[in-house]
Amino acid sequence: MPDLDVVFRAPRVVTAAGEVARCIGVAEGRIVAIEPLDADLPAERVIALGEDVVLLPGLVDTHVHVNEPGRTEWEGFASATRAAAAGGITTLIDMPLNSVPPTTNTSALKVKRKAAEGQSWVDVGFWGGALPDNLADLRALHDAGVFGFKCFLLHSGVDEFPHLEPEQLERALRETASFGALMIVHAEDAHAIDRAATPHGESYQDFLRSRPRGAENLAIAQVIESARWTGARVHILHLSSSDALPMIASARRDGVQLTVETCPHYLSFTAEEIPDGATQFKCCPPIREAANRELLWQGLGAGVIDMVVSDHSPCIEELKRFDIGDFGVAWGGIASLQLGLPAVWTEARKRGYALTDVVRWMAESPAQQAGLLHKGRIALGGAADFCVFAPDEAAVVDVANLQHKNPVSAYCGRALAGTVRSTWLNGVQIDIGDEPRGRLLKRGMA
Structure with a gap:
C-alpha cells in the first residue's frame, strides 16, 4: 500500500455495503484502503469524524447552466463551482446553453474550456448541443470529449439554440447512434405548447x-419511439409529469436505451403552495400538483426515474420580473446548485428513504450515466471525492449565504434538513479561499 495522504475514521460512511463504520485511506487523490474503523492506517493527516456526520461520495450534478461566456452576469464558472462545492458536489457537467457561443462545435467548446480554465473549484465537464444545422459537427465534438448532446423539442428560451423538429430529432439520433453517443432531451412538444x-x-x-x-407526455413518447427506431441512447431531462412513468417503464422493458432524471424542485414544491406572482418558482416544465409530486417520488423509489440533478438555471434578478410578477415574461429557471442535497434529503427522509438512496440518485447514477465510473461512490480505486454531511442539522435558507452569483432562489426562507460540513476533491478539502483545483474533464477520462 502506498503512503497515505489522508485517512478518514468515520463511524458512518455510505459505501456499496450501505451505511457502515469504516476507515478510508487516500493516496494521490484515490481511495486505496477501506478498512474496519479501528484499522491501523497511519497517514499525514487523520480526520476523525463524529457520529453526527456521514461521509458520502462527492455528488455529481450532470445538469448545470453555468452560462459563461456570454451571460456571465447570470452565473459563471467561479461562482457556480463555489456553490457546487458548498453543496457537496465535486463534479458538474455544464449545459451547452445559455452561454454565447453555445457549445455546438469544436471551436465553441474551446471557448468554453478557456473560460472555465483556472477558475473551477470542482471538476467540470461539458455537454455538446444538437441543433437543426450542426449534424456534421456532432462526431467531432464527441471526439473532443463532450459527454453527449442536448437538444430541445421546443423553443429553448434563447434564439441561438434552436430546437429540433421530430424528423430532425430522428436524424440526429441516427447520427449519435452511429458512434455510441448519448442524446439528452428537453421533452416538451412545441405544437402542443403553441396550442395551450x-x-x-x-x-x-x-x-x-x-x-x-x-x-411533456407527447414529447417523451416521441423520444421513446425515435430511440426505438434508431437504437440510440437517450435521456429525458427534468421529468415533471408523473403521467409519463408507465410508458418509460414499458419502453425499458422493450429494451429501449432510456434513462430519466428529475430535479429537487419537482420533489420539494407543489403547485398548490406557489403564490401568485412568485416568479422565483417559474421553471419549464413546471412544478406540478402535490399528487403528481408523490407519484414522482414513487417512480424514483421504484427505479423508473434514475437520478436527481439540479437543472441549476440562474439569471440576474431583473429577469425574474419581481416588479410585475408576470409568469409570462419572467425567465424560467430555478437556482439550486448549493441546495440540492439538503432539499432532497428533507423530503426523502419523510418518505422513509435513507442516505444510501440519496447517494444512488445524486452521485452514483449521474456518474454512471456520464461514464465517470471512478466517481460517485466510495470504492477502492475511486476518486477521493467526499462530502461530509450532517443529516440531522437543520438550517433555514438565506440567499445572502449562497455562493451562486445572484441572490434569487425558490428555497429562500425554507427550512431544510442536513448541512454540508466540508467537501473534498481528489483527497484535498476544498477551501474557496485557496486557488481552485478543479479539472476540466473529457469523456472517457480515468
Whole structure:
C-alpha cells in the first residue's frame, strides 16, 4: 500500500455495503484502503469524524447552466463551482446553453474550456448541443470529449439554440447512434405548447395551464419511439409529469436505451403552495400538483426515474420580473446548485428513504450515466471525492449565504434538513479561499 495522504475514521460512511463504520485511506487523490474503523492506517493527516456526520461520495450534478461566456452576469464558472462545492458536489457537467457561443462545435467548446480554465473549484465537464444545422459537427465534438448532446423539442428560451423538429430529432439520433453517443432531451412538444393557453400575469395556475402535462407526455413518447427506431441512447431531462412513468417503464422493458432524471424542485414544491406572482418558482416544465409530486417520488423509489440533478438555471434578478410578477415574461429557471442535497434529503427522509438512496440518485447514477465510473461512490480505486454531511442539522435558507452569483432562489426562507460540513476533491478539502483545483474533464477520462 502506498503512503497515505489522508485517512478518514468515520463511524458512518455510505459505501456499496450501505451505511457502515469504516476507515478510508487516500493516496494521490484515490481511495486505496477501506478498512474496519479501528484499522491501523497511519497517514499525514487523520480526520476523525463524529457520529453526527456521514461521509458520502462527492455528488455529481450532470445538469448545470453555468452560462459563461456570454451571460456571465447570470452565473459563471467561479461562482457556480463555489456553490457546487458548498453543496457537496465535486463534479458538474455544464449545459451547452445559455452561454454565447453555445457549445455546438469544436471551436465553441474551446471557448468554453478557456473560460472555465483556472477558475473551477470542482471538476467540470461539458455537454455538446444538437441543433437543426450542426449534424456534421456532432462526431467531432464527441471526439473532443463532450459527454453527449442536448437538444430541445421546443423553443429553448434563447434564439441561438434552436430546437429540433421530430424528423430532425430522428436524424440526429441516427447520427449519435452511429458512434455510441448519448442524446439528452428537453421533452416538451412545441405544437402542443403553441396550442395551450398563453401564459401572462401573476396567476401560477394560468402558467401551469400553459405547460400542460400532455405536452411533456407527447414529447417523451416521441423520444421513446425515435430511440426505438434508431437504437440510440437517450435521456429525458427534468421529468415533471408523473403521467409519463408507465410508458418509460414499458419502453425499458422493450429494451429501449432510456434513462430519466428529475430535479429537487419537482420533489420539494407543489403547485398548490406557489403564490401568485412568485416568479422565483417559474421553471419549464413546471412544478406540478402535490399528487403528481408523490407519484414522482414513487417512480424514483421504484427505479423508473434514475437520478436527481439540479437543472441549476440562474439569471440576474431583473429577469425574474419581481416588479410585475408576470409568469409570462419572467425567465424560467430555478437556482439550486448549493441546495440540492439538503432539499432532497428533507423530503426523502419523510418518505422513509435513507442516505444510501440519496447517494444512488445524486452521485452514483449521474456518474454512471456520464461514464465517470471512478466517481460517485466510495470504492477502492475511486476518486477521493467526499462530502461530509450532517443529516440531522437543520438550517433555514438565506440567499445572502449562497455562493451562486445572484441572490434569487425558490428555497429562500425554507427550512431544510442536513448541512454540508466540508467537501473534498481528489483527497484535498476544498477551501474557496485557496486557488481552485478543479479539472476540466473529457469523456472517457480515468
